[in-house]
Amino acid sequence: MSGEAIGIQGITKKFGDFVAVDDISLSIAQGEFFSLLGPSGCGKTTTLRMLAGFEAPTSGRILLEGDPVEKVPPHQRNVNMVFQSYALFEHLDVEGNVAFGLKRKKVPKDEIRTRVAEALELVALSSRSGSRPNELSGGQRQRVALARALVNQPRVLLLDEPLGALDLKLRRQMQIELKAIQREVGITFVYVTHDQEEALSMSDRIAVMSDGKVAQCGPPEEVYEHPKEEFVAGFIGISNLLEGKVESGGRVRIGEDCLEVPDLGDGHTEGESVRIAVRPEKVAVDEIGSAAYRIEPDMFTVEGEIESKVYLGVGNQLTLKLGNGGRLVALEQATYRMRADEQWEVGQKVKVGWHPEHCMVLG
Template sequence: MTLVSVRGVTRRFGDVTALDGVSLDIAQGEFFALLGPSGCGKTTLLRILAGFERPDSGEVLLDGADLLALPPHRRPVNLMFQSYALFPHMSVEKNIAYGLEREKLPKAEIRERVADVLETIGLSGAAKRRPDQLSGGQRQRVALARAIVKRPRLLLLDEPLSALDKKVRAEMQIELKRLQNEVGITFVVVTHDQEEAMSLADRIAVLNDGGVEQIDAPVDLYERPRTRFTADFVGANNLFHGTLTDGGVAVPGVGVLPCEVPKDAPTGGPADLAIRPEHLVLGDSGTLSGTVVDSSFFGGRSRVAVAVEGLERPVEVSAAGAAPVTQGAEVRLGWEPGKAVLVG
């Protein structure tokens, strides 16, 4: 069931077009991510959903009703800020209760709802502490609790984990997903971190220059990117440009790189081919030959860069464990044609 429908939304700031006819649907109970580089329009779209910006054109519907007609404080939407914005002089429970008190709910109901959400986030024992007595991960949980205690239909998260270090961020990614499943609220997260989006979201919308490049589940987005931008932005990829033939993509000065060519694909025109580093195999046989120029070990996997004559950039290969080759070695690279993806 669709909860939010964004239809042809455009937003300009002077000569800059932040959003250019963006359309997308977000399902009830979905964890939806807006992913893209800085300046792509993702935060502007989030602010439109929250009510802090108005589009120049287009519509936004919540359950089929016009969301844009409601002021921010009347929308069943809550926004969790990147900075958490906790009140430093208030205890954890007072921070969480603040929004409910502003709505003048009965004190008994406030106490019950705050206690329930503290148990959900695992901080019942820290109810009397102030924010400066908590770790970064705990403060993030309090900010999340303050947002969900009001039981919004839609919770917006703007770069929610960017202030945390890598280990805590990984832990909180698991925690966010657990909480979202438990409370059943639709989450929309804005991030430029691909790993974060891939680990959290049910579906991801990739934005670029104010437009939507692709909307898909994480696995589909990674395995079958539809555009060159998506292939290059989401994870590591090797991109080759050439001419489409019956057997693959003919790259000048390199040769024909094999891939599965759709029967209805028009050959003879320009084409881009994407091959993930983990789909390339180092060995004594293969389509490409080159020289190892660098190798790096990342604990469990190694990244090997191979210079191939005719290509401007080295080809990146991902291998399990320590690198099986050393710098300066002459190698060949092969892959299964089905693992090479034609992108638009």
């Protein structure tokens, strides 16, 4: 990765009084797989459409490899888009669809033929080059849309929820393929999705968006493990929030109990209210009265009661009512250590624990 592919400098987009994108700045590196993640209406698609040139920013600048492009119409921008609906040309066959951009750019016929053949090979569709889009399955249509964009060797490929219309199994498979294709061609991908799992599994970096702003931007691990805001913690994975008060010596009081938080950080004053978030998969649950089975010695522990249980196959999702009135969700992964007859029962009293370093402190 070297150099900046896209520079977004303070762009704002208003539709009438509605601010869709509110003063966003981002720098996307060359060859990066960058995701814009957020719920619908957060401004991620509008941002992508401004990169493509379908919307003009109300204010701010967009640099494509250093050149300002906010006033360049889409057909003169060296970026290509994979549309959510695929937007294939139904009157052309697969080959005609893929060749469309090269024909408009007046690329010589021989070169078009070889490049189209290469692109179709890349997406494993060489055998369907003569088919009409309506003869293809959803996954195949998606590949045609991808080949149609990639064949132009754009500086940046924009993808607007490209896997949204596929079923779960196909989506997982395409996630892996998309990532592999991106590595192979080395083109910068800007990927819009509302699916946190998709963003986590494919991206080099993620910008989590909410209400037209970037809430947090960073690598998947950072965004997941160290969310800065409650919104980010909640949107990426389920998070348990506990109300607490800062006490002296980096400790936080949660109800009756005191918890030492290693990465509390500076700038917290005594008596300040904070929220502590814990991921469900970091919470350990043990029966009361039996020997510690999952809970480890250096864990922070509280007592609680199982309020509900959801069987997931690969584990259980337990909702726990804590003694101090709070609620926690624990995701218990089934492991080789688990006894086959092990069962939790609703109403059962349990001991709940987690490592203090797994606490995320939100302002």
